[in-house]
Amino acid sequence: MKAEIITIGDELLIGQVVDTNSAWMAERLNEAGIELYQITSVHDDREHILKALDEAFSRADIVLTTGGLGPTKDDITKHVMCEYFGTSLVEDASVRAHIHELYKERPEVLNRLTATQWLVPASATILPNRVGSAPIMVFENEVKGERLEVRGEGQNSKFLIAMPGVPHEMKIAMTEQVMPYIRLKVRGERLEAGDIIHRTILLSGIAESTLAIRIEDWENALPDSMHLAYLPKDGTIRLRLSTYGEATAEELQSHIDTLLPLISDYLLATEDISLEALAGRLLKQHAMTIATAESCTGGRLAAALNVQSGSSAYYMGSVVAYDNRIKEQVLGVAHDTLMEYGAVSEQTVREMAEGVRTLMNTDYAIATSGIAGPTGGTKDKPVGTVWIAWATPTGTEARCFHFGVAREREQITMRAVNEALIHLIKSIKTKH
């Protein structure tokens, strides 16, 4: 049971929009035990869409599309689907009622373009789009007959689901309508939810090739039923061990169990968790609170610490002190410290961390000050130089990082946020 995703829209191919939908959908398919074989992004173009549908159905049983379902002239997906599946548009009373409800407080939106949204392909099954006007359309091979002939043995379940491309509409559609539909359709197939298993280990502080050599014997002893991937990103490495219905969870676990002692000095977590979620969980677990004082990370460390729902249990607040005046007046950094050592220095970042810890009365505090670039670097403090301090109940530590002049501003701030979280995680783990 394989699936493919086709994302439709010129904006994806001129780089105006990053396709974040596919990765999110991929995760949902994966959780349900559906292997995603390929993701394809195509233009809002009739022939291109038709060809992509043909190719996708030649490889996969389930095709999910996003995009091109809006009410304007550039949105042609619905019309192309009608052509592909040999059907035509008819008015749907329940979609019509839903759209009237949706816009009851904005009657000006109930115009004749919006009215085209309740025209749906006659042969499609319509699933409701609770938060938007474009209905979700399911086309099944049984209904259409010839174009989607059944491939493989005993399978009779090829289908396509077309969804809107607006991310929050797609997510609600996937969660509430599409995944339940897919689960129902594929129940009884060989590959059940749970047959695709991934185990992920989160590491930091080691180079990819050094890690690979350290665990080489272990890796070489892995059976063919398991596949190992190295996923380095922003100062961390995720090691992912996967099986596609060929090994059991217990077999996977036993290999993980022999791996862990080899890498314990670099281990952050034995699951696929983000650094911010891990830090948040540890803080919550130990009833500890945190605040941040940020210069170069400019609020991104704060955002990382409150990205989780329920973060108000441990995250109190932050001061983003871009201007030196704010470092002095709000955080209490000494004027002399700034004059003598500069804003990007161990002394300043220590005073920032301790200042915000006192100001917000928290257990932990993290401060950052650095040169994110592209301008502002000097010979002594080139772009990419970042000082980070961690004020804790047992004292303050500070460390200087050099993320490299070649990196972009965004990359440097993300690395700084990650290193701030990594050290926090290690610090809480060590102390408790």
Add this chain to the structure above:
Amino acid sequence: MKAEIITIGDELLIGQVVDTNSAWMAERLNEAGIELYQITSVHDDREHILKALDEAFSRADIVLTTGGLGPTKDDITKHVMCEYFGTSLVEDASVRAHIHELYKERPEVLNRLTATQWLVPASATILPNRVGSAPIMVFENEVKGERLEVRGEGQNSKFLIAMPGVPHEMKIAMTEQVMPYIRLKVRGERLEAGDIIHRTILLSGIAESTLAIRIEDWENALPDSMHLAYLPKDGTIRLRLSTYGEATAEELQSHIDTLLPLISDYLLATEDISLEALAGRLLKQHAMTIATAESCTGGRLAAALNVQSGSSAYYMGSVVAYDNRIKEQVLGVAHDTLMEYGAVSEQTVREMAEGVRTLMNTDYAIATSGIAGPTGGTKDKPVGTVWIAWATPTGTEARCFHFGVAREREQITMRAVNEALIHLIKSIKTKH
């Protein structure tokens, strides 16, 4: 002259990593006048990669790949390329020297896996990867002969460039090596850089269908050489008028000129600019400074305001006051205000904005307080309720937004950030 991108990596197809590379590369190709026809994400799998290469070359002249060039066992791209182009790996002295230089301060990384990185396909042209160990490989049809036969008339320039998938390595490779290489190769082709032209208008405050009806006559009068796209996102709509070598910049501009009077009441910008860049530019232009006081946006508004290099000219700092205690003690919100009206209220958000404006001594200040969910909503203040206040030299305004219970936490905070910026932009524009 068409291009395709193939991104290689299992992690893309299980949703562990969002493919941000493609959009960035798409923009660079577009700027150079190269039409990107399709983006395809495939597994780290020999047959899958070979098939994707065949398909891409059947449609395009240039194929760019990212990913699978690391030193570990799961990275097979280099080996598959050798098979596809009928060549084998040889040691490259300059890549070897570069990698030694790269790791001179980390000798432990110069291990035997890293040593595989200076093995390169014999027939490929190697472009340097300044910041990483995986060399950039160019395969040209002239060298390889049979598999990449020349298609179309007079074209003799099909080629493939394989790049690492780590975003910052890819970006530097594209900027410094790949795009100059592509420009050199395609010079003299019909479509020059500059023949693909996009004009983008940024709007807010109008529904997509309402906009489409308002400009319908104008849209219907567009010649076939121009294509209009509606790109709604997080409270804004981008209208993009494009031509692919069929119209001139002047012709495009004359249609834009007739469009503008129809939409002036919703117009934010006549270019493809982000809200944060536009706000930053206006603040800088008028020598105005800004600070923020954030509850539900948790530092994301600060991050938006300092995302630009040089933002220290106008952005002074922020207080993220997650805890009510911080709202009182740091921002000076009256205890009685919080008790009587609650944190998510007009009164509180006004005092937050005025408090941070005084604290940081800025011209403008923005404050946010809301319920980002998924928990914390009440009947009176459901999830998605956000109060925003703008303190300005001429007084303070506040507005309540309802971003909807159906939206996710991240979506609600992004909408709040955007609305905060939109009103700021309008406010500066109106006053100057």
